[in-house]
Amino acid sequence: MDTVETISKYNLSDEQEKKLILREYRALLRSLKPKLKHGDKELVRHAFEMAADAHKTMRRKSGEPYILHPLAVAQICVEEIGLGVRSTICALLHDTVEDTDITLDDIEREFGTEIARIVDGLTKISNVIDVNASQQAENFKKILLTLTDDPRVILIKLADRLHNMRTMESMKREKQLKISSETIYVYAPLAHRMGLYSIKTELEDLAMKYMEPSTYKEIAKKLAETKRERTRYINEFIRPIKEKMEAAGFKFEIYGRPKSIHSIWNKMRKKGVDFEEVYDLFAIRVILDSPQDKEKEECWKVYSMITDEYTPSPERLRDWLSNPKSNGYEALHTTVMGPQGKWVEVQIRTRRMNEIAEKGLAAHWKYKEGSGDEGRFEKWFQQIREVIANQETDSVDFLQDFKTSFLAEEIYVYTPKGDVKMLPTGSTALDFAFSIHSAVGSKCIGAKVNHKLVPISHKLRSGDQVEIITSNKQKPNEDWLNFVVTAKAKSKIKDSLKEEKRKIAEEGKYTVQRKVEGMGAGFNQTNIDELTSFYKLSSQLDLFYKVATKSIDLKELKDFHVLGDKLEAPKPQKIVQEIKFDQPQHAALNKKDTELIIFGESSDKIVYQLANCCKPIPGDDVFGFVTTGKGLTIHRTNCPNAAKLLSNYGHRVVKTKWAKNKEISFLTGVKIVGLDDVGVINKITNLISGELKININALTIEAKEGMFEGNIRVYVHDKEELDELVVRLKQLNGIDTVDRYDTEGLPQ
Numbered sequence: 001m002d003t004v005e006t007i008s009k010y011n012l013s014d015e016q017e018k019k020l021i022l023r024e025y026r027a028l029l030r031s032l033k034p035k036l037k038h039g040d041k042e043l044v045r046h047a048f049e050m051a052a053d054a055h056k057t058m059r060r061k062s063g064e065p066y067i068l069h070p071l072a073v074a075q076i077c078v079e080e081i082g083l084g085v086r087s088t089i090c091a092l093l094h095d096t097v098e099d100t101d102i103t104l105d106d107i108e109r110e111f112g113t114e115i116a117r118i119v120d121g122l123t124k125i126s127n128v129i130d131v132n133a134s135q136q137a138e139n140f141k142k143i144l145l146t147l148t149d150d151p152r153v154i155l156i157k158l159a160d161r162l163h164n165m166r167t168m169e170s171m172k173r174e175k176q177l178k179i180s181s182e183t184i185y186v187y188a189p190l191a192h193r194m195g196l197y198s199i200k201t202e203l204e205d206l207a208m209k210y211m212e213p214s215t216y217k218e219i220a221k222k223l224a225e226t227k228r229e230r231t232r233y234i235n236e237f238i239r240p241i242k243e244k245m246e247a248a249g250f251k252f253e254i255y256g257r258p259k260s261i262h263s264i265w266n267k268m269r270k271k272g273v274d275f276e277e278v279y280d281l282f283a284i285r286v287i288l289d290s291p292q293d294k295e296k297e298e299c300w301k302v303y304s305m306i307t308d309e310y311t312p313s314p315e316r317l318r319d320w321l322s323n324p325k326s327n328g329y330e331a332l333h334t335t336v337m338g339p340q341g342k343w344v345e346v347q348i349r350t351r352r353m354n355e356i357a358e359k360g361l362a363a364h365w366k367y368k369e370g371s372g373d374e375g376r377f378e379k380w381f382q383q384i385r386e387v388i389a390n391q392e393t394d395s396v397d398f399l400q401d402f403k404t405s406f407l408a409e410e411i412y413v414y415t416p417k418g419d420v421k422m423l424p425t426g427s428t429a430l431d432f433a434f435s436i437h438s439a440v441g442s443k444c445i446g447a448k449v450n451h452k453l454v455p456i457s458h459k460l461r462s463g464d465q466v467e468i469i470t471s472n473k474q475k476p477n478e479d480w481l482n483f484v485v486t487a488k489a490k491s492k493i494k495d496s497l498k499e500e501k502r503k504i505a506e507e508g509k510y511t512v513q514r515k516v517e518g519m520g521a522g523f524n525q526t527n528i529d530e531l532t533s534f535y536k537l538s539s540q541l542d543l544f545y546k547v548a549t550k551s552i553d554l555k556e557l558k559d560f561h562v563l564g565d566k567l568e569a570p571k572p573q574k575i576v577q578e579i580k581f582d583q584p585q586h587a588a589l590n591k592k593d594t595e596l597i598i599f600g601e602s603s604d605k606i607v608y609q610l611a612n613c614c615k616p617i618p619g620d621d622v623f624g625f626v627t628t629g630k631g632l633t634i635h636r637t638n639c640p641n642a643a644k645l646l647s648n649y650g651h652r653v654v655k656t657k658w659a660k661n662k663e664i665s666f667l668t669g670v671k672i673v674g675l676d677d678v679g680v681i682n683k684i685t686n687l688i689s690g691e692l693k694i695n696i697n698a699l700t701i702e703a704k705e706g707m708f709e710g711n712i713r714v715y716v717h718d719k720e721e722l723d724e725l726v727v728r729l730k731q732l733n734g735i736d737t738v739d740r741y742d743t744e745g746l747p748q
Contacts, residue, residue: 195360619719
């Protein structure tokens with residue numbers, strides 16, 4: 001909830017406020033007009049008045065009346081997602097149960113069970129029973145569980161999230177980070193999966209604006225600067241195609257649209273190129289007015305006109321006409337070589353397909369009625385239901401599995417009989433085996449892909465035909481979890497391992513019982529819990545299992561006290577952790593120096609650790625994360641693990657900023673790629689040690705076929721120093737790219 005009784009940059013009189021609220025309400029009714037049936041208007045008005053009254057004393061962080069938020073969410077549902085009256089009512093009421101005195105019973109009484117159920121799905125749970133569970137993850141789980149029940153819950157939630165992302169300026173930095181991470185981690189992939197492409201792109205762009213502000217601004221600026229030449233190029237590209245299509249008598253629209261900032265940035269990262277080298281900054285879109293029975297034929301005709309004019313890249317043809325995506329998306333994509341040697345992506349679709357691409361799920365249903373197509377969405381929901389039915393895992397794992405299983409793009413693979421199976425990208429032969437039946441999966445020892453023998457870990461590609469080979473002697477083992485991505489396979493493997501573990505743990509249980517009773521204490525739940533927490537394990541099953549497999553020998557039991565029949569663990573010694581830098585002598589290190597970060601508003605210094613996954617250095621945009629057992633860890637906001645940590649455990653995030661301290665050096669690494677020329681190593685080391693006076697900790701250079709790749713570990717004081725080093729290295733002759741180690745951590 002983002003309310004607070006402040007009136008910041010916002011000052012309207014009561015009268016003006018009322019007018020503003022009414023104006024928004026009327027705009028909502030205007031958007032709904034084509035969908036209103038008899039009696040609907042009164043229902044919407046009733047919901048609006050109920051919400052306005054319930055939220056009347058509340059304000060958003062920006063100071064505006066809170067009711068403007070539900071109104072805006074309802075407007076997004078209607079205008080941008082294409083939902084109707086019932087969803088509008090739910091959107092207007094979506095925060096009432098959580099934040100006001102209105103109860104679900106009130107809503108059910110006024111509007112019926114269907115609306116009450118959707119509002120319930122949108123209401124956050126306030127008390128989590130399990131102490132270790134993350135409240136955020138539990139809430140995601142609740143939303144996802146209602147997905148198959150009524151997908152409108154997700155669509156309204158996406159509208160709610162979109163409006164929050166659009167109006168996040170007045171929030172605190174850590175709140176912005178937390179909300180943006182959740183958006184990238186769960187909501188943008190969900191929007192994509194629901195077929196809401198424009199909402200997905202806007203969510204990604206907005207999240208990036210808060211998480212990577214400088215990169216975002218830089219790309220936006222470059223896009224604005226290149227707009228004129230892009231427009232000129234697009235017009236030149238379109239002209240000959242337009243003439244051909246007009247001559248053939250097609251009714252159509254053709255235009256170029258820029259790619260989103262987030263997708264350009266992704267391309268820059270994945271391909272390791274600069275903005276100037278990203279070739280497809282825009283896509284050309286052709287939208288045809290065709291009758292439904294001629295759609296495919298006409299799209300392919302247009303395709304052949306385009307490829308007569310420009311040469312296509314053979315491996316970049318995507319045919320989603322014959323095989324639509326499971327979120328209903330249909331189109332034909334091709335990449336062709338346009339004028340001036342530039343690759344251009346062209347998307348060909350009809351009006352109907354375009355509406356499905358913009359409005360996703362909602363449009364899909366509109367067209368599905370009467371077409372007899374049960375829809376790929378139904379299949380997808382069915383798979384989700386199946387997995388959710390036997391879900392015991394904790395919420396964070398559930399979310400992670402849900403992401404890899406259901407939010408990834410999918411591939412199509414065939415059974416030996418030619419039936420098609422849809423699996424997420426990255427699926428292996430083992431995933432395929434489990435998708436046929438859990439018994440087939442558990443007994444799988446290999447597969448034949450396109451008649452060739454492959455191991456169970458073999459990654460499948462779209463179009464593969466797969467035959468599974470089984471053996472009655474086979475049973476799942478721990479390694480299997482490393483090469484499956486589908487939630488079904490994961491949960492079945494985990495179940496079977498648990499079963500195995502339970503059998504072994506029985507032995508351990510007997511050993512623990514003997515030892516505990518031998519000390520004169522009782523073998524009861526309290527004492528077992530005491531032992532489990534002493535060994536820092538998550539369950540008694542783990543304790544018994546570890547005792548059975550001899551990885552715990554219980555010799556610490558002699559330090560326990562026995563009071564009556566109760567075991568009491570010895571008091572732990574407090575250990576203050578400091579960070580040790582393996583670093584040059586000149587930076588004399590003492591405790592005072594390592595405390596570089598000022599927390600919150602006070603200037604108390606706290607001992608912390610720098611995360612190994614992203615190696616932050618002063619000047620990086622960072623956040624503190626409270627880890628269990630390790631105290632505080634500092635991560636960069638663009639760390640590969642940041643989205644997961646912030647989305648699941650936002651409550652453990654601490655605001656952090658760097659204190660100025662030039663005394664201490666931080667170890668970081670850069671990777672250099674360039675032409676293997678005489679003296680190039682000399683140039684690099686001279687620049688680093690000689691001119692910039694930076695200490696080198698390690699240097700490895702590999703040269704092959706005229707190219708070299710160098711990894712250099714250096715000690716820098718802060719980000720400015722590292723940035724200068726990168727700029728200066730790039731200026732050397734023959735150096736192609738210089739990158740800081742971001743994801744893999746430093747080479748050891």
